[in-house]
Amino acid sequence: MKRKFYYLPVVFMAFILSVAWQGAQAQFGSGTNWAKDGYRYYKTFEGGIAEFDVRDANKKTVIATAQDLTPAGQKPISIRRFKITDDGKKILINTNTKRVWRYDTRGDYWVYDVAAKSLKQLGKGKPESSLMFAKFSPDASKVAYVSGHNVYVEDLATNTIKALTTDGTDRLINGTFDWVYEEEFDCRDGFRWSPDGKSIAYWQIDARKIKNYLMLNTTDSMVYSYVVPVEYPTAGQDPSSCKIGVVDIATAQTKWLNIPGDNVQHYIPRMEYTSNPDEIILQQLNRAQNESKLYVAKVSSNTAKVIYNETDKAWINAKEEATGWDWLNKGKEFVWASEKDGWNHLYRIGLDGKQKLITKGNYDVMSVSLIDEPSGFIYFIASPDNPNQAYLYRVKLSGGKAERLTPADQSGTHGYAISPNGTMAMHNFSNSNTPYQSETISLPDHKHLTGNAIKPVTDAKNPVEFFTVKTSEGVDIKGWVKKPNNFDPTKKYPVVFYVYGEPASQTAKDVYGAGHNGMYTGDMAADGYVYISMDNRGAPAPRGREWRKAIYKNIGVLNIRDQALAAKEILKWNYIDSSRVAVWGWSGGGSSTLNLMFQYPEIYKTGIAVAAVGYQLTYDNIYQERYMGVPTDDAGREPFIKGSPITNAKNLQGNLLYIHGTGDDNVHYNNAELLINELIKYNKQFQLMSYPNRTHSISEGPGTGLHLRTLYTKYLKEHCPPGGR
Incomplete structure (x- = not known):
């Protein structure tokens, strides 16, 4: 359930989608395409495609100009994605794309022959923007693609299309x-x-x-x-x-x-x-x-x-990457991640079934960045000491102690797109007080090559602060807090909690955007709010299997209790006004908001819930059954019902604003109507905003984003007034 991305701050979302803590070899996408040698890379340039060299910032070779990529009598192709063959002779270009649910995976494809300077469109006769996932054959003589739910192959020499x-x-x-x-x-x-x-x-x-x-x-x-x-x-x-x-x-x-x-x-x-x-x-x-x-x-x-x-005993995740397999030893072995020893570690698995642990220790491998078999190392992302951050490590493929490569003075969250030969990387960095920065570096020494050298901000005004509170049940909950500007510790301020709470997202990361509320029209800190987000058990933080899977069959119960008990500890802080406590979230966070309002009405006085799952049995089977079990009988359905907001809607005491798009294909609008019926049944007054025909992102249509943010801000200010008292 990727519904989390819709409500993250826009700049944070863009960083996550571009880095994704992966990039061992740049894939067919709108970003960078590494050349096979690991030093050169390709990217769009002035409407065309150019080759660059990470060793020399001034070196550039144009492979195809915008004019080269202009069909006769038409405008230049607008490049959405491209892929170059290993020999550099052909380029596959994706353009004119259309969304299929979340992503623009339908479109048109063209092949550009670099030597002949010829351009031809694939799938002629097929409907416009109907081709999907076009890929060269291993010898680049053909391209296969999907159109209309069928697979086709097209011969590039004869232009013959075969179904x-x-x-x-x-x-x-x-x-x-x-x-x-x-x-x-x-x-x-x-x-x-x-x-x-x-x-x-x-x-x-x-x-x-x-x-x-x-x-x-x-x-x-x-x-x-x-x-x-x-x-x-x-x-x-x-x-x-x-x-x-x-x-x-x-x-x-x-x-x-x-x-x-x-x-x-x-x-x-x-x-x-x-x-x-x-x-x-x-x-x-x-x-x-x-x-x-x-x-x-x-x-x-x-x-x-x-x-x-x-x-x-809980669940097992699918292999992280949807495409590709991490092969070793000429295809006789591969690298596989497992939590079976209590931490997410990497193993060598042979086609004969033999296994060997590569990484070892009380830490989680968050993702693999590169398997550099010639050098005998695997590069990966981890953060053994701080689950809110991310750093680059490497370990020998034969196993052993991991070595951190990210410099010690760059505290925060790092992403790496490492070249195929393991000697270069495109490095991204941010922390809660440092805007996103990028550079190219050499590896394993992590030395700066090109771009602006990474420089963390150390003198931020009113910086985001990280904290840990221990609940009455002995659970350590980590989070961040953004205090008001001109903070006066003798005054009491309203607090707004931002929640998600389910296994699909971690909110308390040390990244740029933490402490910022993109739904608020203005500056919360300037207006006098305390803004907080925390990760409960079940959040996908690198804190071990038991932390992540404690939520099994307990969504809507355990995560809500963790959040509420942690909030109780925060309300003991001298500067928090317990009469002005608000909570908000989107999708799974909207569900958590409702559950917090209904299960702990003595804590939360105001709630704004967006696109929430009101009744867990209405959500899709792969996500909900993974974390809650398969509900084949009344006993199996009981945890779903117990953790659903509509079950406790009768307990609403505070101010509730509920928001949903009627065209939401992810969390369907019937969730809103089931909730509304329960609130009506018990004469619970609330405010409702339905956005006609908007999807889960509530982003379509002129003026929608501004209207949504204005509504959110006005409601928050009215029912949880800002400022110290």
Whole structure:
């Protein structure tokens, strides 16, 4: 459930999406594309594409100008994404993109031949902006893509287009995914070229038995409304059937892999070829997502064997990256992350099933940045001493003690896009008082090369402060606080808590944007508010498995208690006015806001909840069942109901503003109406703002953002007045 990104400060969101604590080798995207040698990289330049060298800031070679990328009689192509072949001879360009739910994964594709200076469009005859996930074949003689839920391959020499599947529909989906696979497993690109380029492996999702949630569009036609159906399996409903097919490029015939286990009661969130074109490796999760099996399937004999099996009393995550596999030893081994020893650590797993621990100790590996096998190291992000921050480490592939590479005087959050040879990196940094900075560095010495050298701010006025409070249950809760400007410790100030609280997001990070409320029109600190955010148990902080998974079957209960008990400790601070306490959040944070208002009305006097899940059984099965179990009977449904805001809505005492978009395909508007009915039933007065036909982001339409922020600010000022007293 990625609903968290919608309410983060805009600059923070952009940083997270661009860095993502990954980047071992820049992927096909709008950002940087590393050349294979690890020194050169490609990026858009003046409407075209140029090659740069991290060793020389003044060195630049234009590969394709804007004029080169202008089709005859048309405007220049607006480059959204591009990919260059390893030999640098061809460029695949994505343009004219359209959103599919969250991301703009549909569009048009062009291929530019660098030597011939020729430009050709792919998929001629297909609808405009209908191509998805175009990829060169290993020898770059062909490009495969998805259009209209079918997989196609196009020969670049003959311009011949061949349909590799023909049965695709809106509900029988080849080469991409349904709503819930995309949202909860980050699955979008649903096919893979074989290493020899002779076949393609692809997912087929059968959503024909999934019930539609019917959204009602009452605005776009101006007169008559119309229904917008979304295939949406809620908690307790069977998911779509999923299987893997391997289609022969020459014959367009598909062989379906015989993977043990029911296709409906199991998920396949990850799949790739091994180095052998006859072998496919995949991760299979059971419906409850507490058992993970890695299969190696042999295509020719259509057999599959388990090489790695893991279970957990709570849940097991899908492999972090949705594409790619971290191979070692000429494809005989790979790197795999597991929490089985209580911390998220890296292991070497052989195709023969043998295992070896690489990282060891009481810390979590947050993500892998690069596997540099020639040098014998793996680079990764971790923060053993402060779960609000992130730093670069490396460890030998043979295992041992990790070495921190990030300088000790750069306290905060770091991201790295490391070159394929492990000698260079694009380094991003911020902390709560330092705006985002970037530079190129050499590794492993972490020396500055180009760009402005990283310089943390050390003299910020009214800096964000980090704190730890111990609750009455002995739980250490960490958070940040932004005090009012011209703070007077003899006065008492109102406090606003910003919450999320669920396993999809951590809010108390030491990043730029912490302490800033993007929903507030003005400056909260200047107006005299104390602004606080804290991470409860269950937040995905690097504090060990037990911290993260304590929330299992306890969403809406344990996270709410942690937040409330920590708030009680904060109310003991001399400068906090306990009569002016507000809380707000979006999506999962909106749910937490409602639960805090309803379960602890003696603490929270004012709440603003946006796009909240009012009843957990209405949310999608992959997310909700992962963290709450599969609700197959009354006992299984009980935790869902217990933790749902509507269960305790009758306890509302304070001031509540509830906000939701009627066109929300993620957290459906029926959540708002279920909540409204409960509040009406018990004569609980509140304020409601419904944004017609807006999605989960409530961003569409002229004036929407300003209206939302103005509404939020006006309500907060009226019911939780600012200023010291």
